[in-house]
Amino acid sequence: MNKFEYTYKQKESEALTYYKKLRENYQREDCLIEMRDDLIEWEKQQKKRTAFTTIAKVIDDKNKLKWLKKTGELDQYLDRSISYIYLRDLGYSLIDPATKARVKNVAQELEQSLLNMGEDTFHFASLFRWAQKEGVEQTYIWLYEKIKMVSDHMPEQLDRDNARRKLIKLIAGVYMHEVENMPEDISRVDRRERLARALRLGYCYGLTYPFIDDLLDSAILTEEEKSLFSDIIRTTIKTGVVPKFPSWNNAYQDFLQFIQCELEEAFQYIHQTLDEEKKEDFFLQAYVFFTAQEEDRVKSLSNNYYTNKEIYLPIILKSSSSRLIVRSLIQAKTDVEINQRIFYYGIYNQLADDFTDLFLDLENKAVTPYTYYLTYYKERDDLINPFKLYWIVTHFLIRHVYDGDGRTKKVILDRAMNGLKRLRNRLGEEGFREIMGIYEKEIDQMIPIIDRVTKREFNIDFLDKFIRDQILTTMSEERAAKRKFQAQAEQIKTLLTENLTIAKEQWTGVVTDAVNYSIANNGKKLRPLMTAMLAKEAYQLTYEEVLPLLKSLEYMHTASLIFDDLPSQDNAAFRRASPTLHNVYDHATAELAGVYLSQKAIESQASLKGFDPLAILSMMQYSTRMTAQICEGQALDLASNKERLTEEALTKMCYLKTGLGFEVALLLPMILMSETETNQAYMKQFAYHLGLAFQIKDDILDEEGAFEEIGKPVQLDQDNERSTFVTILGVENAKKAMWEHYASGYEVLKEFSFNTMFLQQLLDYVIHRVK
Structure with a gap:
């Protein structure tokens, strides 16, 4: 034995x-x-204690914590919740005076944290702020990317939300155990290292639920394949090494290979991190858990002979x-x-x-x-x-x-x-x-x-149940918002595609052809999307009412890309997975096409109908001023070629090049509708963070992306010795900077009175996109 x-x-x-x-x-x-x-x-x-009862039914969950505080119930609510966690998860005894004191301290610290964050406590931006406070933001970003990757790879037959919830719960459990086992006099450096390690170990352990437990409970594998997969896991536990998976003869081959890669990485990290004694203890406990789980799993409800002991x-x-x-x-x-x-x-x-x-x-x-x-x-x-x-x-x-x-x-x-x-x-x-x-x-x-x-x-009620409900609600709301955002985006893109093409007129020919070649390429059309959604969500305008404005934005942006790609500037060979305009026609035609599109944009803005003429004029004046500043940003970029910029100088340049383009897209409908200066100022702040997050993500994609996904050659910035956030900060710190702008942008959204869910989706899109 x-x-x-x-x-x-x-x-x-x-x-x-x-x-x-x-x-x-x-x-x-x-x-x-x-x-x-x-x-x-x-x-x-x-x-x-019945003061809460009659009113509790009508309290919105998002306001529950504030209401509990107001009614004097929050202290008991948190004490009850933390006490239970110490009993159930940590194995502590509430009889112990030290445990009583610890529960009280944790409840007080948690109260301040929950009330300060409010309804945003469990949003990615708020969690990033927590990670910053603990000094583990790099690990948080890694963890976020991992959880998203797991969710994205899971087929529809598995419950993605529940898998994410269980994975997060396991990670939180390991983190909580680590915090409780730290000495009181631990240094900040040691605390940071131990917390980062706990979060990674929590992920490694948490993978057992979506990738082993849920998979074996699903119909993705046949009974024969489940038996084979169970043998693989049992061998992994005994040896600490994940065997090579066989070639699965089903539709989920890619998913199963992804599981193998993630499990290999997880077990390798456990091996590298735990000392020999604890490593052996982990694998022995894992064997007990998995074997008992398998004994349950193979039981059939059709068999009527199981004894109570077997159950x-x-x-x-x-x-x-x-x-x-x-x-x-x-x-x-x-x-x-x-x-x-x-x-x-x-x-x-x-x-x-x-x-x-x-x-x-x-x-x-x-x-x-x-x-x-x-x-x-x-x-x-x-x-x-x-x-x-x-x-x-x-x-x-x-x-x-x-x-x-x-x-x-x-x-x-x-x-x-x-x-x-x-x-x-x-x-x-x-x-x-x-x-x-x-x-x-x-x-x-x-x-x-x-x-x-x-x-x-x-x-x-208990806090852990509240958190679970909030996480599931948040996932559901985000999924619904994402579907709505995607549907709106497709509707706007279709509308633009049908109306962007410029008809040939007298004396026009090759230039019009060149222009239509550029605008026909399937770009993201992100700027007109912003404008259209803001016009609809904040001002209840239809897409058709602002169509001339949407067209002008795409014309201006396309013109800037034509100039940007020229040999005298970036000398790009591909744009949107197609050859750049000057390579299809010639340099002169490309320049003329850029000029023509810039003027076409002004014409389009001037054709808006049904709005205050002075507001239209003010909007056009603002657009012209910002175009000048965007050109200044491009000039700074060209002047800094092969120079090592400071982060401050790079941020200024990228704001002028990219951030201002986003600002224009979001400010134009606000100016058109005579929005207050205060709200315009908030939107400028949001656009600043959105634009910089977008540019940093671009730099990261240039380093880590693939041509097939982003539609242009990768690592050009490095090859051309250009200063980017990645070349200056490195990939990990560039990601931190991107998340800083993401969190800051999210925080600005709280200042608006209108629905900002579509703006949240813009932020999410910026950091999640693959091209």
């Missing part, structure tokens, strides 16, 4: 001992009587191992009492989660204590009622693990009843009663109090 099998047998023996204790208590009537009395006492305490032992093992793994990852000192509490607590969480997911598990034909009992309870009297066992576990934790401590009892019961309340609200009255009618067997004495309490509006 090797060390992995020996460890599993040892842990299985511990789980069997725990199972026997629970089974013994399951047969005792007094356990449920004591549990009922505890709930009655808990209910009396809750009745004394519950793997659950005890996997639910405890998933958190014990984290302690090995952060190389925490061995603490027998903490490990034991984590071991006992695991099945409580699993039984609560499985009860919540009952209908989803039934749909997937997964074997859990609840689905198996529901399927066979009428024909098998020997089956343990999992809902009754849940309360037996609760009783065991309160009475035997935490010695009846009052504070611990309250937190655990708060959590238990909150979970049931949420389930009742989600299922509705009929659905909840249907479930309880099945699982209330043998717990008659507790049903009345459960029924009564779950109907009341007690404020027993």
